[in-house]
Amino acid sequence: MTTVASATGVGPLLRGWRERRRLSQLELALRADSSARHVSFIETGRSRPSEEMILRLAEHLEVPVRERNALLLAAGYAPRYAETPLDDPSLGSLREGIERLLGGYDPYPAIVVDGSYTVVAANRGIAMLLEGVAEHLLTPPMNAMRITLHPRGLAPRIRNLREWRGHLLAQMERQIALVRSEPLRRLYDEVAAYPLPERAGGAPEDREDPASHPYVALPLRVEHGGRVLSFVSSISTFNTPMDVTVAELAIETFLPADAATVTYLRSL
Structure with missing residues (x-):
């Protein structure tokens, strides 16, 4: 942008x-x-x-x-905030800090994206979830929204796809309302038009009553290795950023939402 x-x-x-x-x-x-x-x-x-x-x-x-x-x-003034490429030497300490954070979060998934949802860093937990995703979606620059919602991405394995898809599209809509970004609008139009795929094995999508489970937030329920893993996500940004690149970075971490997911991830 x-x-x-x-x-x-x-x-x-x-x-x-x-x-x-x-x-x-x-x-x-x-x-x-x-x-x-x-x-x-x-x-x-x-x-x-x-x-x-x-x-x-x-x-x-x-x-x-x-x-x-x-x-x-x-107003006729020069921009005040720089937009430093993430690979610039001046951001070396920031990159190192991000890598330490992601590594420390293993084996739970964690990912860093920019303002257009381009993946700039991820840990091994994310790599584990992406097993089976079409190769063209994993070719840099990778886009988190495409990977998640594309019929050849994670979408067929997401048990509560309609809910999770609605959450992601609403998140993008809020962002588009804040920033004037044609690339972001085009990305939204693209992923919103993806057809809802049949889940792996043709099994039906979850239709749980929210009151029937103990989740504290909408979970991402995704199939992996013959089992269903459940996560709740949290997004962090940098306080008082003085650089456009840093301002638009978002760190999303996925916390296991049930004991079975914790046990499985720790066994890997």
């Missing part, structure tokens, strides 16, 4: 973010130590905000780092 300036100017962009956050001009002004009049003038183009004011408003509107650069460009 790239940062581009908007032809509409910074005012309408800021107004759009304010409306998404459901804040009035007065509420935003109070949070940013400004006035509703000044916010109004910025949004209508009657006043050109300083770089500091744009960043202050963006902070209180929780605008993603990439989009803060877009706001600055729309």
Whole structure:
């Protein structure tokens, strides 16, 4: 994804973010130590905000780092946040930390993706789950959404595919609502159009009553080696990132959701 300036100017962009956050001009002004009049003038183009004011408003509107650069460009300023390639030497400590985290989570699955769900790192637990996935889906750059939802990916082995698919598509919809990304929109359209495959062996999909099991969150229930493994997932991001690349990294870890899954994974 790239940062581009908007032809509409910074005012309408800021107004759009304010409306998404459901804040009035007065509420935003109070949070940013400004006035509703000044916010109004910025949004209508009657006043050109300083770089500091744009960043202050963006902070209180929780605008993603990439989009803060877009706001600055729309106002005629240079981007403030770099977009450093992940393989750059300056990010060596970050890469090492990520690898240590993933390795420490073994044998439970863990994966790192960027803002377009491209896989940038994964541990052996993930590799175990991907056994049997079509080779073309595992050819770099791998995409986590394609691997999960493609009929030749994990989809045929996911016991609660309709629920899990709905969860993933809703997650993408929320992300698309926050960032202006045509590649992400195209990815959503692609994976949402995948047909629901028949599960391995033709067995029926799970139709459990949520009240009948002890899961604390929607589990991913996936077949592996003749058994069903159950996981609940957690997604972590970096606090107060100062780089676009780092801001868009997400670490997803899969915690075993039942004792049988724990026992099996520890036996590997």
